Amino acid sequence: MKKILVANRGEIAIRVMKTAKKMGIKTVAVYSTIDRNAPHVKFADEAVWIGESPSNQSYLLGSKIIEVAKALNVDAIHPGYGFLSENADFAQEAERNGIIFIGPKAKAIEIMGSKLAAKDAVMKYNIPMVPGVDHAIIDIDEAKRTATTIGFPILIKASAGGGGKGMRVVEKESDFESQMNRAISEAIAAFGDGSVFIEKYVASSRHIEIQIMADSHGNVLYLFERECSIQRRHQKVIEEAPSCVLSPETRKKMGEAAVLVAKSCDYLGAGTVEFLYDENDNFYFLEMNTRLQVEHPVTELISGVDLVEMQIRVARGEALAIKQEDLEIKGHAVELRVYAEDPMNDFLPSVGHLDVYQLPVGEGIRVDNGFEQGMDIPIYYDPMLAKLITYGETREEAIQLMVKAIDGYKIEGVQTTLPFGKFVFEHEAFLSGHFDTNFVKKFYNADMLKNVMEQEAEIAALVAMKQYFEDQKVLRLPN
Known part of the structure; x- marks a missing residue:
């Protein structure tokens, strides 16, 4: 494998290219009109324009990307995450054209891409699942009868979905019809498929996922868990590894269940098996993500492996070089997704110009970044600017370093999730480990964040004033 095309943009494109370069592999970037001067384009050995700014005219054009790959004699395509990363047709088309798809085979993507098909596939392995229906529903009357049988609160989920789209929690029967209609219309808009399924809503649950890696020689590893319970709109914002609530016994059980999934x-490459975990130490299979996850850096830091390198080696047909017993957890890592969103305004995207953009640096601080000072934030794509990750020997050390790193991350021109991240990392519920997927609902509102920020600004002003007077005294001292 001498040349890889990265069918993505931003921080994940750069992340993949860094490992490829380390392995002596040439890289090709693809870009849309608005991304022509983006850092991932400059970082690659070669770069090709593939279309206009909207993703459906550029990064989602699988056939065009494959044409580019063939023209440049590319050996393999790495899809990153998002865009075409879980598109079975794209994986198949690449393979048909003699190009290695750095990911699972199309069949596995297809099975795990449908939440219902995924449940069918794992059922025979006796993996615990949340009570619910085993088929897709579009008829509202049937859905209502099902929901009443399961018992409220229930969760409506798009069968073809992900990323929190087409998902609704319904607390009581009177709200069911309106929420069902909203879930169906959102699912149609996002995935072109309005079918949904219904399952019991596990109230005080945590979202815990297991990283797996499988080769073509029958070996499957689990690289421990990530805690992903801090979410807004059912989408993750903060992740950590390992979880502070799992016992070694439960970790082993969940890891072995993920291997069975x-x-x-017949999985190949990097994947993530997601579970709900309740306060009684029960876990339930949710879904499998058939790609590298946004939050993979926390796993890399605690396990000491490069997941992208492992992906590439597995795609080349190599057997995994390590065994399960070789893996151990060392230290603790936390991650904040730095989105251009306004946490004071319901986390709505904050489009603008990066007037100031300076990254924090220091031991134990990692920033997977895709932007530079002076750039505009495009409206066409996910608003994530970067991922801020910190690592320490203990959870407490990683968190303290994160708070320091957030203070050192300077962004002006757009609103970001940095203040929200600091709010979470300093909150007693997070520090104590007593939190679940309802953290935002229970503990956060914009007024609270505003008060915290105002207090910090007041303290900063007082410190600056004190320093000013100290400096004046020094200046007034006689020679």
């Missing part, structure tokens, strides 16, 4: 679809 991978085996159920």
